Every structure is written in C-alpha cells, then in structure tokens.
Amino acid sequence: MKYIDYSWDFRQANTKQFTHCYHNYPAMMIPQIAERILTKYGVDSHLLFDPYCGTGTSLVEANLKGINAIGTDLNPLARLIAKTKTAKINLQVLDLYLKDFNDYSFNLIFDLHRISVVIPEIKNIDFWFDKAVQEKLAHIKTFIDGIEDENVSNFFKIAFSETVRESSFTRNSEFKLFRMTAEQIQKFNPDVFGLMQSKLARNHKGLKAFLAQKQEATSQVYDFNTSNEVRYIENGSIDIVVTSPPYGDSRTTVAYGQFSRLANEWLDVKDANQIDNHLMGGKRQKEICHFDSLALKESLEKIASADEKEPKKLLHFTTTTRSLLKT
Numbered sequence: 001m002k003y004i005d006y007s008w009d010f011r012q013a014n015t016k017q018f019t020h021c022y023h024n025y026p027a028m029m030i031p032q033i034a035e036r037i038l039t040k041y042g043v044d045s046h047l048l049f050d051p052y053c054g055t056g057t058s059l060v061e062a063n064l065k066g067i068n069a070i071g072t073d074l075n076p077l078a079r080l081i082a083k084t085k086t087a088k089i090n091l092q093v094l095d096l097y098l099k100d101f102n103d104y105s106f107n108l109i110f111d112l113h114r115i116s117v118v119i120p121e122i123k124n125i126d127f128w129f130d131k132a133v134q135e136k137l138a139h140i141k142t143f144i145d146g147i148e149d150e151n152v153s154n155f156f157k158i159a160f161s162e163t164v165r166e167s168s169f170t171r172n173s174e175f176k177l178f179r180m181t182a183e184q185i186q187k188f189n190p191d192v193f194g195l196m197q198s199k200l201a202r203n204h205k206g207l208k209a210f211l212a213q214k215q216e217a218t219s220q221v222y223d224f225n226t227s228n229e230v231r232y233i234e235n236g237s238i239d240i241v242v243t244s245p246p247y248g249d250s251r252t253t254v255a256y257g258q259f260s261r262l263a264n265e266w267l268d269v270k271d272a273n274q275i276d277n278h279l280m281g282g283k284r285q286k287e288i289c290h291f292d293s294l295a296l297k298e299s300l301e302k303i304a305s306a307d308e309k310e311p312k313k314l315l316h317f318t319t320t321t322r323s324l325l326k327t
C-alpha cells in the first residue's frame with residue numbers, strides 16, 4: 001500500500017528566505033527539508049558535511065542553527081554562491097560600495113559610449129550577447145574588479161552572474177544553454193543595470209535577515225571531487241551529512257556546468273565549458289571497478305545480471321566512502 005506523508009510537501013513554503021534568495025540553480029534543495037532533518041537528527045551536531053553542496057542550502061540552514069558546516073562542489077559558480085550565502089559580510093562596507101555602484105551606473109547611463117571599456121575574451125560572445133549588452137556587462141565587471149573586500153566583491157559577483165544570464169540570449173525557462181528564437185532576440189532589450197540593481201537590492205534584504213539570525217557558526221566551501229577523494233576533513237569529525245546529490249546523467253537531465261557556463265566565463269573561470277565532464281555522471285565508466293562495500297558489490301552484480309551495460313552507467317554515480325562520520 002502506498003502512503004504519502006504530505007508534511008514533506010513544501011509547495012506553499014517560502015523557499016527564498018534569508019540568503020536562500022540569492023541565486024537560482026538547477027535542482028536546489030528545499031531549505032525546509034534541510035531544516036527539518038537538522039531539527040530531528042542534528043540536535044547535538046557541531047559539524048555538518050554536504051558532499052554536493054551546490055549553492056549551499058544545507059550550509060545556510062546549519063549556520064542558522066549554530067552548526068558549523070563544510071561543503072564541496074566541483075562547479076566554481078556553485079562554490080561562489082555557497083561561500084557568499086554563508087559569509088559574514090560587513091554591512092557598513094557593503095552599503096558604501098552599493099552607493100558607489102549606484103552613482104557609477106547612473107553616470108554610465110548618460111556617458112556609456114564616451115567611456116571605453118575592455119570586453120573580456122569569451123568564446124562565441126556575439127552569439128550569446130548583444131554588443132550593447134556586452135559593453136554594459138564589461139562596465140559592471142570593471143566596477144567589481146575594483147572592489148577590495150573579498151566578501152563584498154563576491155556579493156556583487158553573484159548578482160552579476162544572474163545579470164549575465166538574464167541579459168543573454170539564453171532561454172531562461174531552461175537550465176541548459178538554448179538560444180532564443182530569432183523573433184525573441186529581435187524583441188529582447190534587457191535593462192542590464194536595472195537587473196543588476198534589483199538583484200543587489202533583493203540579496204541585501206536576504207543578507208540582513210540572515211545576519212540577524214545567524215549565530216557564530218561558520219562554513220567552509222571546498223573544491224574536491226567527492227567521487228574519488230575527500231580532502232581537508234578529519235576522519236570521525238562529521239556529525240551529520242545533509243545533501244542532495246546530482247540527479248541522473250547530465251547528458252539527459254541536469255547540466256550544472258551548462259547552466260553556469262556564461263557566468264563562469266564572465267567571472268574568468270578557465271575551461272568553463274568542460275565542467276559537466278568532470279561532474280558525477282558526466283563521463284561513462286569504461287571498466288567496472290571494485291568497491292569495499294559488500295552491499296554495493298552485490299547490487300551491481302544483480303543489476304549486471306539483468307543488463308550488462310547498466311552497472312557501467314551507475315558506477316559514475318558512486319562515491320568514495322571514508323569514515324568521516326563520528327561513530
């Protein structure tokens with residue numbers, strides 16, 4: 001008999017409170033799920049680990065409960081967002097930069113063509129961005145490059161990342177990169193500075209709410225590949241793991257790298273178009289390898305007896321096991 005527990009249905013919940021409002025991303029975790037798991041199983045926890053932290057939803061929820069957190073992700077954009085969502089940004093310094101940016105963009109609206117700017121070298125830039133948009137984005141990038149405070153700079157970068165995506169010819173209804181139709185492109189006239197300002201204002205509100213509730217806890221965001229190594233974390237140091245791993249093969253379903261590619265390129269990430277190949281499920285495994293886990297070995301054998309090819313597809317979805325958890 002099938003039983004559905006509707007208390008796990010968060011369709012009506014506000015999933016964009018605190019710094020959760022910052023940046024859209026494919027297959028985000030619902031904060032209320034992390035919150036509920038932590039309330040139920042994490043009462044005495046001091047350290048959470050999320051091996052596929054994406055934009056850091058579980059890290060934010062842990063920090064809101066006074067629990068320190070560690071996350072790792074292979075996508076530089078995801079790491080930037082996770083870091084920024086959990087950073088203790090100095091509001092006074094941020095407000096000074098926000099005012100500066102307001103003046104900077106106001107002046108540019110009138111003097112745009114008189115102030116020269118270097119457009120960064122981005123592959124196929126004209127395919128994805130109108131010339132005038134490229135110029136405006138380059139001006140915003142120049143402003144950001146001049147910010148000295150790292151946390152404040154990151155705060156601007158993630159607003160910029162969304163501005164890049166929303167002012168490009170990408171179809172925003174899709175996570176993968178698909179170009180708008182010629183007809184849509186003709187009508188498309190994004191307000192680049194307006195987009196940036198509205199992201200900054202929304203994120204500022206979320207940040208204030210987060211800082212008002214955040215306790216002393218902190219988060220660390222790393223870049224190791226959970227599929228074949230675990231770095232920086234001591235054995236037996238983790239109290240609780242809360243994660244939402246990649247769903248399915250990126251060739252057919254979620255493409256985190258493709259979603260992030262244009263923003264990563266504008267943010268100077270090298271080989272931004274290669275990210276999906278490195279992620280779990282990005283490459284088919286040629287050989288069947290062997291694991292210490294008996295349960296895993298038996299399951300793969302069972303699957304192989306039904307379809308010889310199937311275990312190879314699954315292998316790239318298995319994760320290194322190590323005794324991270326406290327016993």
Ligand SMILES: C[S@@+](CC[C@H](N)C(=O)[O-])C[C@H]1O[C@@H](n2cnc3c(N)ncnc32)[C@H](O)[C@@H]1O
Pocket residue numbers: 025026027028029030051052053054055056057058072073074075078224225226227228243244245246247256278279280
């Ligand atoms: C479902 S998303 C996580 C979303 C996250 N919970 C959130 O709320 O934003 C899965 C993440 O796993 C990352 N990932 C995929 N393979 C990985 C690997 N081998 N090591 C580390 N991260 C990986 C992807 O870049 C993606 O950000």
